[in-house]
Structure formats: structure tokens, C-alpha cells
Amino acid sequence: MSSSMFNNHSISISVSDEESDELGRMRVRVRRKRKKQYGHRVKNELSQLVLRFLLKYWMVFIFLPAAGLLVFEASRIGKEPSLDVELERDVKKTPDLKHNQTVGELKKKMEDNLDRLDPPRCLKLLPPEELQHLEIPMHDESNLVKNVVYISEKDAQHEEGNSTISKLSTEFTRFNLFTGYQTLDQRESSFKVSETAQIHCGFYSENGGFKISSEDKIYMQACKVVVSTCAFGGGDDLYQPIGMLHASLKRVCYVAFWDEITVAAQEFKGRRIGEDYFIGKWRIVVVRDLPFTDQRLNGKIPKMLGHRLFPHAKYSIWVDSKSQFRRDPLGVLEALLWRSNSVLAISQHGARSNVYEEATAVVKKHKATPEEVEVQLTQYRQDGLPEDKRFNGKKALNEASVIVREHTPLTNLFVCLWFNEVVRFTSRDQLSFPYVLWRLKLLKGINMFPVCIRKDLVNSMGHIRKAKPLIN
Secondary structure, eight states: HHHHHHHHHHHOOOOOHHHHHHHHHHHHHHHHHHHHHHHHHHHHHHHHHEEEEEEHHHHHHHHHHHHHHHHHHHHHTOOOTHHHHHHHHHHHHHHHHHHHHHHHHHHHHHHHSOOOOOOOOOOOOOHHHHHHOOOOOOOOOOOSEEEEOOOHHHHHHHHHHHHHHHHHHHHTTTTOOOOOOOOOHHHHHHHSSEEEEEEEEEETTSOOOOOOOOHHHHHTTOEEEEEEEEEEEEEEOOOOSSSOHHHHHHHHHEEEEEHHHHHHHHHHHHOOOOOEETTTTTTEEEEESSSOSHHHHHHHHHEEEOOSSSSSEEEEEOTTTTTTEEEEEHHHHIIITTTOOOOOEEOSSSSSOOOHHHHHHHHHTTTHHHHHHHHHHHHHHTTEEEEEOOOBBBBEEEEEEEEEHHHHHHHHHHHHHHHHHHHHSOOOOOHHHHHHHHHOOOOEEEEOOHHHHHHHHHHEEEGGGTTSSSSO
């Protein structure tokens, strides 16, 4: 009975197969979610534990490497010092040793090159058989300038009545009794080209200096073609020219201008002037009473005023004293002047082409003071010198270690103007060269040859003195 009652009051719940599967999946999902949350909580707790550990002991982690480094350095100091001392001594000796080795190697290489004539790369000379019979041309004089009259002390007194006026107006310049006292008005009028030009051009007075013996003057007056150089103040060694033909030796004068200091310095090195006034192929002309205290200005006299020193010469080639002339001079004249119908040939500047850029480089290299350069550039700007990098399509900034020219009234006027600009402003003739070209509009008769031709013409020796230690 009891069992029947129980059965009667029981409630039956039917469960389908689908519901049982759904409930199972729910249990699985819940179980998996709980496991995921538990793992994430463990990771968070671990990261927090590591962070608290680092915050607590961060000073230890900084101190330990520092202490290790200190111990390492202390162990090095405690070593026997002899090895380190010897190493330091070797390092100190190395610069001088390497410097001496470098200079010695360069000198040996230079001496080997003095007698070796490399074939030209850029300069196209005539074959030797043609150079042997080459005639020196005699061109007609320029129709633009027929005559140049050089102002002397007597002329200036006659014109001005009192030369003191001119001296007072130029007391802040480097003009003197050699150059004459050119005023700004005279400077301006000197650029006005006419058939007869009147200009200051050195040798202004007998008391101006640059004295040459009578024997040397007689020799120089007989020269028709000249290769010249100079060394004042005991400067550079004299390098013998090479590459000339025998026919050229008979027709070309090689003249080196020295002062008495250079004579003494070269005699000390064992290079004495012979009884015939020659050292090798060079005729040594000793100059006394140089007119400038600045040796750079004294060097401009034979460099620019060759027509004044050699009054009967038709052509001249100037070579810087740090260079060795290495070609036949008549062949050079034919290649750079006669072939192109030019009157002056000069090397282009290898790095810059603008006078204002060159002025910046001059100041940066301490070749002139900023004040001197600014005075010169201010004058050129006022005169209207353009800032174009080229004139008539040509690069007009020069590198004047080699100057090849015909002595005509026009080129004589040009170099006189150039010389006066160098005396008035800075000794850097690169700054005044483009200006004088521009004022005379002479560029059509100028051969601005590239640097590679200059390297064919001369072997520069100036790098020996500039050699520096490899280790400072």
C-alpha cells in the first residue's frame, strides 16, 4: 500500500536525448571557462610577484655590474706596469717615426721623379722632329692697345705737381717708391683702354728697390723667350727643368730670382752659384733691396712684371718655385698660345670658379684677414663685378702656378693692372684676376687650361713640406 501511494504521488519528468546533449555541452563549457580564468589569474599573480621583486631589489642589480667593473679595473692596475709603459712609449715614438718615414719616402719618390719624364696625358705637344724646326712667330700688335707708358717718379711729379698728395691718399695701402702711389681716380682711369695706356707698373723710382747687377741686366735684355721662377726669404729649393730639346736650350733663357737670404740658405745646403752665375740650367739673378716686407708681394714682381724685367722678350713662362718645369718651352708656347691664337694661358682653379667663393676660402685658410678681403670685395661689388660663376662661358678663376704669355701691349697692360690690384688689396692674386679680366673684357684672348695640363707641365714639390704624422 505504501508503495502504491508513493507511486501515485510521484511525478515523472521526461528528458529527451537532445536536451541531455545540450546540458552536457553547457557543463563542458563552464568547466573549460573556469580552467581559463584560473590560468590567467596565475599568470597575473606571477607577473606581480616578479615586479615586486624587481622594485625591491633594483639597487642590487645596478650595484653588482658596477662592482664587477671596479674589480676588473683594479686587477688591471695591479698588474706589472712595465708592459703598459713600454707600449705608451712606443705609441709616443710612432708619430715621429712614421712622419720621418713618410717624408723620407716622399723625398725619395720626388728625387726619382726629377729625371723621369712621364708622357703627357692632356697637353698635346708637337712631335720632337717638328719642335726642332719650330719658328717663333711674330704677330702683329693689338689694334686695341698700341703702346703702354709706365709712370715714373718724374712723370708723377710733372702731372700732379706734388706727389705728396698722392702719398697721403694711399697711406693705408702698401704702395711705395717701387709701385708708385696710385690714387683711386688713377686706378679707375687705368681701366679705360686706349691706344696709348699710361699706368703705374712697378720700378717707379730708382730708390724703390729690387736692384739687379749690370751683368744680370745685360743678360736679361738679350732674352727673347724666358722661363722664370723666384725664391725669396730662403724659400724653396731650385728644381732643374727637364723635357726640353737641344734646339730650345739655345733659344730660351732660364732665370731664377733669389735674394741674399736665399743665396745663403742654398749655400748652406751645398748649392753654390758658379762663376758663370748658373746652377745647372738656371741663371741665378741675385736681387737686393726688396721693396716689400711681405715676401709674397716681392714674389709678384717676377711673376707678373716679366715684361719689365725682360724688356726685349717676346714670350715668357712663369713657374712657381715649388714646381719643376717638365716640358719643352717652345712646344708649350705652340700648344697653349700659337695653336689657339691666344695671348695668355693660365691654369683654371681646380676647386672653385667664383671669386666670392674663393674669398671665403682665403679667409678660412688664413691667407688674408677678413678685413682685407671685405675691403676688396666691397670695391668689386660697387664696381659691378657679377657673381656669375663663369664669364663668357669660361671658368675665370685661376690657379697661377704656371703663367704662359705673349708680351704685347694689351697683355702688358693686363698684368700691370693685376699687379696694382694685388698691391692695393690682398696678396691673393686669384681674387683680382677675374676682376681685371672683366674690366678689360680680355677673356677672348685667354686660354684657361684645365688642371690636368698644369700637371703635365710641372711636377709640384710643395707636398713634402705639408707631410704630417699619421698618428697624432
